Amino acid sequence: MTDAAHTTAAQGFILALDQGTTSSRALVFDRAGRVVAMAQRELPQSYPQPGWVEHDALHIWTDTLACMHEVLLRAALKPADIAAIGITNQRETVVLWDRATGTPLAPAIVWQDRRTADACARLRADGHEAFVRGRTGLVLDPYFSASKIAWLLDHVPGARSRAERGELACGTMDSWLAWQLTGGRRHITDLTNASRTQLLDIRSGRWDDDLLALFGVPRALLPEVLPSAGLLADTDPALFGRAIPLTGIAGDQQAALYGQGCSAAGLAKNTYGTGCFMLMHTGRQVIASTHGLLATCAAQTSAHIEYALEGSVFVTGALVQWLRDGLGLIARSADIEALAASVPDSGGVTVVPAFTGLGAPHWSAEARGALYGLTRGTTRAHIARAALEAIALQTLDVMRAMEADAGAPLRALKVDGGGTANALLMQMQADLLDCPVQVAPTAETTSLGAALLAARGCGLDMTLPDSGGRSFQPQDRTLAAALLPRWQRAVSATMQMAAH
Ligand SMILES: Nc1ncnc2c1ncn2[C@@H]1O[C@H](COP(=O)(O)OP(=O)(O)O)[C@@H](O)[C@H]1O
Ligand SMILES: O=P(O)(O)OC[C@H](O)CO
Numbered sequence: 407m408t409d410a411a412h413t414t415a416a417q418g419f420i421l422a423l424d425q426g427t428t429s430s431r432a433l434v435f436d437r438a439g440r441v442v443a444m445a446q447r448e449l450p451q452s453y454p455q456p457g458w459v460e461h462d463a464l465h466i467w468t469d470t471l472a473c474m475h476e477v478l479l480r481a482a483l484k485p486a487d488i489a490a491i492g493i494t495n496q497r498e499t500v501v502l503w504d505r506a507t508g509t510p511l512a513p514a515i516v517w518q519d520r521r522t523a524d525a526c527a528r529l530r531a532d533g534h535e536a537f538v539r540g541r542t543g544l545v546l547d548p549y550f551s552a553s554k555i556a557w558l559l560d561h562v563p564g565a566r567s568r569a570e571r572g573e574l575a576c577g578t579m580d581s582w583l584a585w586q587l588t589g590g591r592r593h594i595t596d597l598t599n600a601s602r603t604q605l606l607d608i609r610s611g612r613w614d615d616d617l618l619a620l621f622g623v624p625r626a627l628l629p630e631v632l633p634s635a636g637l638l639a640d641t642d643p644a645l646f647g648r649a650i651p652l653t654g655i656a657g658d659q660q661a662a663l664y665g666q667g668c669s670a671a672g673l674a675k676n677t678y679g680t681g682c683f684m685l686m687h688t689g690r691q692v693i694a695s696t697h698g699l700l701a702t703c704a705a706q707t708s709a710h711i712e713y714a715l716e717g718s719v720f721v722t723g724a725l726v727q728w729l730r731d732g733l734g735l736i737a738r739s740a741d742i743e744a745l746a747a748s749v750p751d752s753g754g755v756t757v758v759p760a761f762t763g764l765g766a767p768h769w770s771a772e773a774r775g776a777l778y779g780l781t782r783g784t785t786r787a788h789i790a791r792a793a794l795e796a797i798a799l800q801t802l803d804v805m806r807a808m809e810a811d812a813g814a815p816l817r818a819l820k821v822d823g824g825g826t827a828n829a830l831l832m833q834m835q836a837d838l839l840d841c842p843v844q845v846a847p848t849a850e851t852t853s854l855g856a857a858l859l860a861a862r863g864c865g866l867d868m869t870l871p872d873s874g875g876r877s878f879q880p881q882d883r884t885l886a887a888a889l890l891p892r893w894q895r896a897v898s899a900t901m902q903m904a905a906h
Contacts, residue, residue, distance in 0.1 A: 418489045420860050420868065421477070421650070422853040423470055425495040425579045426658060427516065427680045428727075430466055432473035433850060434481040434488075435857040439871045441850055443481035445473040452513065457520035457762070460513035463501040466579065467586045471645070485646035491587070492654030492860030494661035494852050495579035497602040500551045502558045502565065502576045502627075508590050511562045511574070514582075515554040518680075518720060518762040522553035523771040529553075534620060541617060543601070543608045543692060543701030545769050549718065551578060552604035552621040559622065569624045576627040578602065580655045584629075587652060589642030595629040596638075596655035597711065601703035606631070608692060608703055611711050634660070634705040635863035653863025656705045658852045659683040663714060664705045665855030666820045666846060667870050674808070674816055676801055677852070678825025680727075681765070682719040684804045686812060687712065697807035698767025705855070707862055715811055717766040717804030721759040721775075722797040723825050728761070729793060735786050743828045745790040751888075752792035754779040756896040759796050760904075767807040768897065772904035778896050797825065798834045799893045802886070805839055818842045822851035829878075836878040837885040845875040 419442065424431040429449050434442040447469040452460040478485065498517035503510045515521070526546045529538070535546050544550055555576055559566040568574050575585065581595040600606045600613075605623060607614040613628055632638050634656045640649040656664065659677060663685045666675040671689035676682055685704075692701045692713050704712040726742050729735040736742050758764075760773035777789070809815050818841055825831055826845045836843040848854055848871055861868035 418866050419481070419483060419487050420490055420492060420857040420866070421474065421488045422492045422494065422857040422860065423474070423583060424658065424853045424856065425466060425470060425493070425583060427496045430469040430473055431853065432470065432477040433853045433857070434477050434483060435854065435868070437866065437868050439854055439858070439869050441848070443477050445476035445480060447473055457523070459516035459519045459762070461499065461516055463503070463510040463514045463582055466514070467583065470583060485648055485650060488650050489866050490651045490653040490860040490864040491641065492856035493580045493583055493652065494656055494658045494856035495583070495599070497578060497599060497657035497659065498549060498551050499579055500554050500558070500576060501579070501582045502555070502562065502574060503582070503585070505573055505575050505590070508585065511565060512558055515558065517549055519554065520548050520763055520771055522548040522557050523763070525553050525556065526771065529620070538604065538617070538620070540694070541607050541614060542604050543694070544604050545700065547769055548771050549765065550602060550604035552617065552623060555623050555627070556621050569627045572626040574627055575629070577629045580657070581629045584639060584652060584655070587641045587645065588639050589644060591642070592639040593629045594632050594639060596632055596634045597703045597706045598634055598657040598660040599655065600631045602657060608701065608711070608713070611703070633707065635707045635859045637863065651864055654856055654859030656856060656859055659685055659716065660703070660705050660714065661855030661859065662822055662852045663687060663855070664858060665851040666822065668820065672812070675820040675822065678722055678797070678821060678823035680722070680724045682722040682797065682801050682804070684717045684801065684808060685714045686808055687714050689713070693811055695807070695811045697810045698769060699804070699807050699811055700766065705859060707859070715808055717808060719800040719804060720763065720765045721761045722800065723823070724761065725757065725759040725793050725796065726825070729790065735790065739824070740827065742790050742794065743830050745787050746794050747830050749785070749787040749791055752795055753784060753788040754781065755784055755788045755792040756892055757789070757792045757796040758896050758900040759793070760900055764897070764901070766804050768901060770901045770904055773900050774904065776896065776900045776903070778899070794828070794831045794834060795889055797831060798838050799889060801835060802838045816841060818844055820844050820846060822846040822849070832876070832878045833881065834885065836880045837882045838889070840880050840883060840886065842880070843878040845877070847871050847874040
C-alpha cells in the first residue's frame with residue numbers, strides 16, 4: 407500500500423479527471439456516484455495543415471491542475487477529503503517530452519490527425535496489415551499512436567537519438583498527466599490506453615518487440631503498463647500539501663463502458679461526443695472482427711485481461727460544432743435540434759462527415775467530407791437534419807457490423823455523451839436501429855467510470871447510480887428503408903473520390 411493510501415481520507419470523495427478532446431475537466435464524486443462539483447476548461451484546437459490536429463500538452467496540464475484546485479473550492483473540500491484520483495482521457499493522442507525537464511518537445515498529435523496516412527499505407531502495401539491486426543486488434547490507420555510517435559521521432563530534430571539514449575518519454579494523455587501529477591517520478595499508463603497505441607500485444611498485455619521494430623519506436627520511450635484499478639501512484643505532495651493516491655486510469659471510451667455498468671460479455675454502449683464510440687464487452691475473449699471493427703482491452707480490474715469490440719466513428723458531435731463554428735448555421739450546439747425538427751425530412755440532402763477520413767467500419771484515411779443532393783430548395787434546416795441523420799446512420803453501420811461479429815442482435819443500446827441531450831437524434835437512432843435507446847442517468851458517465859475505477863482501486867465502496875435516464879422506443883420503422891440506400895451510395899461515392 408502506498409504512503410498516501412494509509413492517510414485515510416476523511417469523507418471518501420473521489421476526484422475524477424476527464425481529459426477529453428475538447429475540454430479538460432475535474433469532477434468530485436461522492437460514494438453514491440453523484441457529482442458534487444465540476445470545473446472545466448475548453449481546450450483550443452490547432453489545425454496547422456489540412457488533416458493535422460494538435461493540442462498543447464502543457465496547456466492541458468495547467469488546465470487540469472487549475473480545474474483540480476477549482477473543483478475542490480467549489481465542493482468546499484480539502485485535499486484530505488479526497489480518497490483517490492481517477493484519470494480518464496482522450497485516447498491515442500500522443501505527447502513526447504524531455505524526462506529531465508518535463509517539457510513537451512512538440513505539440514501533441516491528436517487522434518484525429520491524418521499526417522501519417524502515407525506511412526500507414528506503405529506498411530499496408532508492404533503486407534503488414536494482417537500481422538498488426540492480429541497482434542493489436544487494430545487496423546493499420548493513422549488514428550492510432552504508433553505512427554504518430556514515429557512521426558515525432560523523425561521530425562523533431564535530434565529526437566530519435568535522444569529517445570534511444572533514454573532521455574525522452576512518450577505517452578498518451580493519461581501518461582502525461584500521471585507524470586505531471588507525480589512530479590515526474592512515475593511514467594505509467596493503463597492497459598486500455600496502451601491497447602490504443604498499436605504497440606501492445608493485447609493478449610499478453612505487454613509492449614511487443616516486433617511492433618516496436620516495425621514502427622521504429624524505442625522501448626525506452628514507453629511507460630510501464632499497469633491495470634486500470636489499483637494503487638498505481640501517489641501525487642507529488644507539493645501539489646496539494648499531501649500525497650493523494652492515483653488508483654484508476656482508463657481511456658475515455660473504456661471508462662464510459664465501465665461507468666455504464668457494461669462489465670460483462672454482450673453489454674454495449676455508444677458515446678456521442680466529438681465522435682461516436684460503440685463498445686461491446688466481450689469478456690475474456692478477443693473477438694477478431696471480420697466486419698471492420700476493432701478488438702481492444704476493456705478496463706482491467708483483476709489479474710485477467712478483458713476485451714471489447716469497438717466501432718470508432720470519428721466525426722459526429724464535431725459535425726455539429728462545424729455547423730456552428732465553421733458555417734455559422736446555428737449559434738449553439740443545442741440549436742440544431744429545433745432547426746432540424748422544423749422540416750419533416752432532409753429534402754434529399756446527405757452529409758458524409760469524413761472530415762478526418764472514415765473510421766469503422768469503412769476505414770478510409772484519405773476520404774474527406776461531402777454534401778450530396780443540394781437543390782435550390784435546400785435550406786439550413788435540411789442540412790441540420792441531414793447532419794443528425796449522418797450521426798445516427800454512422801452508428802447504424804457500426805451496430806450492424808457489431809451484430810455480425812457477435813453473431814447476435816443487440817436488444818437495446820445504452821448511450822451517453824453530449825449528443826444524447828438531443829431528443830430528435832435519440833429518436834432517429836432508436837428508429838434506425840429498431841431497438842430501444844437508453845440514455846444514461848448521468849451525463850458524466852465517462853468521469854463516473856474513472857471515479858468507479860479509482861474507488862475500486864483504493865477499496866472504497868461506490869455505488870453505480872440507478873437507472874432514471876430517458877429511454878427512446880422505435881416508432882418509425884420505415885426510416886432505415888428511407889435513408890439507408892442513399893446513405894450507402896453517398897459513402898461509397900465519398901470513398902471513391904478519395905481513391906482517385
Ligand atoms: N444538442 C446537441 N445535439 C447534438 N450534438 C450536441 C448537442 N449538444 C452537444 N453536442 C455535441 O456533443 C459534443 C460534446 O460532447 P462531450 O461528450 O462533452 O464530447 P467530448 O468528450 O468529445 O469533448 C460536441 O461535439 C457537441 O457538438
Ligand atoms: O475525448 P473524446 O470523448 O472525444 O474521445 C476521444 C476518443 O477517446 C478517441 O479514441
